[in-house]
Amino acid sequence: MTKAVGEKLNNRMLFLLYIVCCVTAMSAAGFIWLTTGYILDYHGAREFLSVTESIPRGTLSCVLQVTAGMLLLGLTYQIRVNQTREQDWVILATLGMDFLIGLWVIMLLDFNYNGVLLWVFANILSYVRKNRYWPAIIALGIISYVGTGYEMVSVRMRLFNIDDYIQVYSSSVQTYLFAAWNFLEILSIVCFVGCCLGIIANREEKLEQTNELYRQLAEANENLKLANEELSEIMEEKAKMAEVRERNRIAREIHDTMGHTLTGIAAGIDACIALSDSSPELVKQQLKILSDVSRKGLSDVRHSVNELRPDSLEHLNLEAAIRQMVDNMKQVSGTKISFICQVPVLKFDEDEENVIYRIIQESITNSIRHGHASEIRILIERGQWDSVLHLSISDNGKGCEHMKEGFGIRHIRERVRMLNGEVTFTNDNGFRVDAEIPIRWGEEYD
């Protein structure tokens, strides 16, 4: 993005102000140094001392110190501008240092030139972002600028005056020197005003940019909302359709299998009733057929239920399916999931496998989604009594103090109840699900 006009103006005016301050402060110190040499050359020291109010301490060291001070101001400016990430404490520290260096330079020049403070405050103002600080900063600026003015300080302290040094020269030279000095002083103020204008323009521009961005954001938000609504409508429709399709399929299944079988059984039973008096032998035969038919029906039902099983269980055994799910979740969510199975062979009836699989799936989902867990442990073992399978899923997440039973939990509970099992949910450095599921170990129906 190209720099905005206000920022460019601000930076240019700041640079100009720095140059003007440097030139003025350093030429003032240099002028005093040179003039002192001139006074010494024509032995006018005593006469000069009867005019001046004070004597600077070492004019050459004053030149060096002022130069050092101005270079330091440039250095702190570079530090502020060149930092890769804008850190508040760096800005605050360098601006504080600038203020002290400014005062130091002003004192070195015996308050003859306090334009350095303009540089310091131009910098401070360009970093103040919150409007509520402005009055305090401006008040501080005005107080320190006026308070370090020569006229103010000379009331309380004896100061040397650069005018006295200028008056050492002949009147024709004096005119030029006074003009140059006044020009530099005024130029400092003009540059400062320029800086302020730059800062204001910069702020206006930033404000405009922010407003524009805000408007775009609001627009995008509106669009997103509409899209969301559309999407949820479509989803709802799709869910309804899927439900209808599923219902139809189940109805067809029931009709095809159960209806067919039950119709056969009902007819067979009717025949048995008719035959019961005349030929018990035939009844027996008939009942045997009926038994076969009902077994066949059962197997059909089982087959139908099979159609509703999870995909993994369709193709894999339970343990492999669980492992695959765990691996998938690990990969997808980055959560550490351990799965320990202390039962040699995980082979149960389909409904049991379904329940176990669903409980584990639901619990992992809950742990990650609600508990924000980073570690989940799954344990399957045979319970105290052989007929019971113990299943526990625990995590290190935040758990939940007031558990609100959602779909997930309710489904788990319902599934376990269908198998006459029990499930408990506890908060124990995380969330923990314990399920006791009675298993029909080795029961065979086929």
Place this chain on the structure above:
Amino acid sequence: MALCLLIGCGALLWILLFAGRKQETVLEFAMFNGSNWDVAIQDSYPVIDDAIRKFEEEHPGVRVRYVSGIPKGDYPEWLSERMLMGKTPDVMMVLDSEFSRLVELGMLEDLDPWMEMDQDFDPEAYYETALMSGHIMGGQYALPMETVPYLMFVNKTLLNQENIPIPEEDYTFADLYDICRKVTKDTDGDGIPDQFGIYKYSWLDAAWANGAVMFSDDGRTCNFTSTQLLYAIRFVKSLDALNQNQRVTQETFDSGKVAFMPLSFAEYRTYKSYPYKIKKYTSFQWDCISMPKGPYGDNVSLVDSLNVGISSRSRHKELAWEFLKLLTSDEEIQMKIFEYTPAASVLRSVTESQEAEAIIRETLDGTEKMIDGAFISKVIDNGRIKPKFASYQEAVQLADGEILKLFDEDTDLDNAMRLIQRKVQNFIDK
């Protein structure tokens, strides 16, 4: 860019911090060549050399340095140049003409805190008059090193010739007038008086002796209409009238034809001792007495002191104070001052000591002993010091010019003085 700036700042700081470092402490002392009292002296430096030797022995690792050969006339410019260069000497002799300006510039250290803090320092040891000469704008900014009271020179030979006894110690304006009237006469018979009573006695001398106060301490107001001053001026005018319009000159005086002349103690000692005693006043016997007293005043005269101060920008103020103390309040050094300079010591104990007495006695020509330590002490104690404000010298010159004009005219003194009062007040208001 930032790196260049950093290196630049570092180099400057290095120069500022380390370039000026020196191994031993050097204390600079500023003094001028010759005497402060406008008399010739043989050697200006033995006292200071002794003081420096003693100081350096007491403070190992410290050297005191001074620049020799600066004439008194060039000293203010030299000192001003040093100050402008930022090389103000740590300890410096302060001329009266420079004193108030240096204090106003803030170049002299206020010594009051040092005097209070230093247990060894005893302000009572100084003559109060001498100590007060370093007191200005409500503070003690310098301490006196030498002091010189003004005395009245008496031509003993002339008085003897005229059978007039030397005046008593507490003689008055009337006594002086009486003697002057008696001695003013024509000795060679040409009808014009050629022997006179007094030379160089100014209205200021009379004013001091008559208790007149012309300026307030801060130099803001003046008073040229007081009875005391008017009386003093009338008295000097009447003495002047005795000369019958004859001009009395230094030559007249040197030839022994004048009975009295105000003289500083420095001139007294110079012309009473070898080698200068053979140059002046050799044709007659002479000595000094106190100044005459007016009806409103006392036998009071001017007491001048040479002051020494410390630079307020000295980096070794402790040492500077110690050195200043040594110069002004060490009895050994002060005795050396008595010995090598024509002035008196600022310490009562030294001026009144047997040793000082012996030094004065050596100079006497064996006749009548007029001056001793006790006498000098008394004159100093009674003495008045010149006001120290900056424009004093000019204000007095202005008044002097106007008053001298009155001597030749026959105008009403009260009116004339009111005019002078207004003129001088206008001047000091500026």
